[in-house]
Amino acid sequence: MLLTSACTPLAKAMVGEVYTPLNNANGMIGIGDSTAAAAKGQTDLQAASNKTYLPMDDTYPTLVDTVMTFQVTADGDTANYVWNEFLVCDASPGTAWCRFVQQLNGGVAKSSGQTWVLQVAITMGRNDAAN
Numbered sequence: 540m541l542l543t544s545a546c547t548p549l550a551k552a553m554v555g556e557v558y559t560p561l562n563n564a565n566g567m568i569g570i571g572d573s574t575a576a577a578a579k580g581q582t583d584l585q586a587a588s589n590k591t592y593l594p595m596d597d598t599y600p601t602l603v604d605t606v607m608t609f610q611v612t613a614d615g616d617t618a619n620y621v622w623n624e625f626l627v628c629d630a631s632p633g634t635a636w637c638r639f640v641q642q643l644n645g646g647v648a649k650s651s652g653q654t655w656v657l658q659v660a661i662t663m664g665r666n667d668a669a670n
Contacts, residue, residue, distance in 0.1 A: 545636040569626035591618040615652040
């Protein structure tokens with residue numbers, strides 16, 4: 540879900556004003572354990588304590604046509620809990636662009652010593668189902 544807070548930087552980009560881009564230097568993905576439904580007015584992860592913000596992996600994000608792909612890697616010491624919610628943002632969290640809720644790995648928590656890679660693809664475009 541594209542969040543309301545993303546509207547300002549998108550508008551700034553469209554008219555040539557200064558904004559913080561979701562590039563490799565600024566883009567992040569937040570990971571949390573909350574199962575609260577996504578809502579357009581949210582500005583951060585909803586988890587009370589289990590939340591982690593990771594910088595983009597090298598060469599990410601990518602853009603192919605209208606698909607933006609973001610990727611982060613959590614090493615063995617990072618984000619060791621159930622992954623339920625995700626936030627594409629700049630800074631930590633700075634501007635929240637997109638939040639979604641999806642239980643990964645069948646609800647099994649990431650354990651110490653495991654490395655997990657998370658990739659988020661966002662397609663910009665028209666929702667034909669709404670017509």
